[in-house]
Amino acid sequence: MADTGSARAQILGGIRKALNSAEGSEEARQRLATHPRNLIPARAQRPHDEQVELFAAMATEVSATVELLGGMAEVPGAVADYLAGLNLPAEVRVAPDAALDAIPWDQRPTLTVTKGRARDSDGASLTGAFAGVAETGTLMLLSGAERPTTLNFLPDTHVVVLRRGQIVGTMEDAWDRLRAAGGEDGANGALPRTVNFITGPSRTGDIEMRIELGAHGPRRLHILLVED
C-alpha cells in the first residue's frame, strides 16, 4: 500500500513549488464559490416553445424516438402500443418514483408493470427525468432511492417520461435547476450519487468505424414528451 499521506504532501508540495504558491489562491476559491458561466452557444438561447422543438429534433437526430402526449393519463396506452409495435413483451419495469405516481397503469391491465431496480431479465424500463437539454437533445437523470440507475442501462428498451416544462436550453441551465432544487435527494446541495446525461441509445463505432446501436446499454430510447 502506498503511503498516501506523504505522497499527497509530496505531490502538492511539488506543485506549489513549481507554481510559487504557498497557501492556494483566492481567485480559485472565488471561482468555486461563484461558478461563473463560460461562453454559451446561441443555439439553445431562444423561447421555451422553440427549445422544446429543438430538443425533439436533436434527440431524433441521435436515433431516439420522441412521442408527444397530452397528459400522464396517456402514458400506459403509449407504452403498451410502443412495445406491441416492436413485437416486444407487454412488460415494463418502472422506477418507484413519486413523480410517476400520476400514471394510471390500471387503465391497461394487459401491460405488466413492476417497480424497482432493473433485473437481468427486464426487457423494458420506464423512468422519469430531471431535465431535457435542448442544445443536444440530451436527457438528464438523477439517481436516488426512487430512481435506480440500473433502469437506464440494463434493459434493451428505455422509455423516459419527460414533461414539457422540464426542457431547458443548456447543461448550465440544468445545473442551475438542480442547484435550486438543493441537489434533489442529496444532502446539503451535494450532487446525487449518479447524474446521467443521456443522448440517444447506446452505440459503438469500434468495429470498422461503423456506428451500430445497442452496444451495452439500451438499443432503443423512447421519449414520451408530456404536456404539463
Add this chain to the structure above:
Amino acid sequence: MQPTTHAFPENARKALSDERLQKVLAIAPAGFVNRRKQAADRLPEFEALRDQGRDLKNHVLANLDTYLEAFEGKVTEQGGHVHWCRTDQEARDAILGICRKVGAKTVTKGKSMISEEIGINDHLEANGLTPIETDLGEYIIQLRREPPSHIIAPAFHLSKADVEGTFRQAHTDLPADRVLDEPKVLIAEARQVLRRKFQQADVGITGANIMVAETGSTVIVTNEGNGDLTQILPRVHVVIATIDKVVPTLEDAALVLRLLARSATGQEASAYTTFSTGPRRPGDLDGPEEFHVVLLDNGRSALLGTEFQDVLRCIRCGACMNHCPVYGAVGGHAYGWVYPGPIGSVMQPALLGVKEAGHLPNASTFCGRCEAVCPMRIPLPKMMRHWREKEFEQNLQPAAMSRGLALWGWFARRPALYHAATKMAARALGMLGRGKGRFARLPLAQGWTRHRDMPAPEGRTFQQMWAEKKAAEKKGTR
C-alpha cells in the same frame, strides 16, 4: 506494457509494409476528420470555445493545488476516498490493495488510458485477479493481447474478419457454426458475453475525462454504456485519473464537454456523460457501496513551469492523431507505447525519457495540423522542437548527425563564409543538375535520396533571392 518506442524506425518500416494495416489507415482517419469538421462547422462558437478551453486549463494549472485539495475535500465529504499516488507503481499498489480488501476476484474495466499507462491489467492478473475490459474495442484487443492503437478507437487497426477470428477463438462455449459476418452480430455477441461478466464483478474500474472540484465528481464520457455498468453493478467503484483532469466547476465541465465529443468523434454529445459523486446514498437501490479515486501524478507535476506545461491541457480527444500524416502512415502501434500520434510524441519523452522516446519528436513533418485542430490549442509542434533540443543537449543523436550539425553550426556562426559556401554549392549543384532538374543520388545525402529525388537548386540561394526581392520592392515603392 514494455515500451518499444526506441525501435520506432523499425516499427514504422514494418507498419509501412503491412498491407492489412495500410488498407485500414487509407480509410479510417478520414472518417474522423470529416465528422470533426462537420461538427465544428455546425457550431459557430466553436473557435471561441477553444480559446476559452485553453484559458480555463491554463487557469486550472496555475491553481492546481487549490483545485486538487478542493476536489479531495468534496470526495471525502461524500464518503469517498482519494488515494494520492506519485508513480505508476503506487497506483498499481493502491488499486490492488482496494481489490484485496474486498476479496475481489473479477474486476470489470471501463476504457482508461491511464490504466494502460500504469499497466494495471497485467498487475492484477499476476496477483490472481481477472480484469475484464468492457469497452468493445478494448475487449477485442485484450482477447488478442494487443495494446490499443488509438486513444479513443483502440481496435482501430482491425477488420471485422479479425474480430470474428478473435471471438471464435475466445468464445468456445458458443456454437462453432454460428454466423459472425457483420459488426451488428459481433457486437451482440460481445454484449451477451460481457453481461455475465458485469454481474460477476466485485470491483469496477473506470477512468475519468474530468474531475469537478466544486462537487467532488468524476465524469466519464462514453457511447456504449459499459462505463456505467462497470460502476453501478459491482460493490466497489475505483476511478483512476491523473491530476491534470480537474476543472473548477460544473460550468467548466460543460465547456470541456462541448469541445470533447466534437473533437473526438464529431458528435454533438456522446451518448452517455456520467457524473459520479461518492458511493451510493442511504436508501439507494443500486450503485457502488465504496467509491475510490486513485489520483495519479506520474510525472505530470514535474512538467509545471517548464516548456512542456501546456501539454497538461490535453483532454485526450485524439484529434491530433486523426489529422497527423505520420500517424496516418504508420498507425498507433509503431509509437511503441500507450500514447500515439502528436500527443504521444510529446507525452512519451516526458514519461519514458528522451533516450527511450527521442525518435518520436523527430518523426514529424511539422505540418502543424495537430495544433490547428487541438481543442485546447496545445502547441504540439513547438514542444516536439523542444524535445529535439533536449535530445541534442543530451548528445543522443547518431554521431554522424551530431558532427554534421556541429559543422553546420560552425559555418552558420560565420555569415560571410556561410554565404560564400552556400552560393558556391548552389551554383555547382544547379549546373550539375541542369539536365533533369533533380538528383536521384547525391553523395552525403543518401538518407534523403533513398526515398525521393533531391530537386536541383536553380543557381541561387534563398538568401540571395530574398535580398533581390527586397531590393526590387524598395525600388518599386520609391
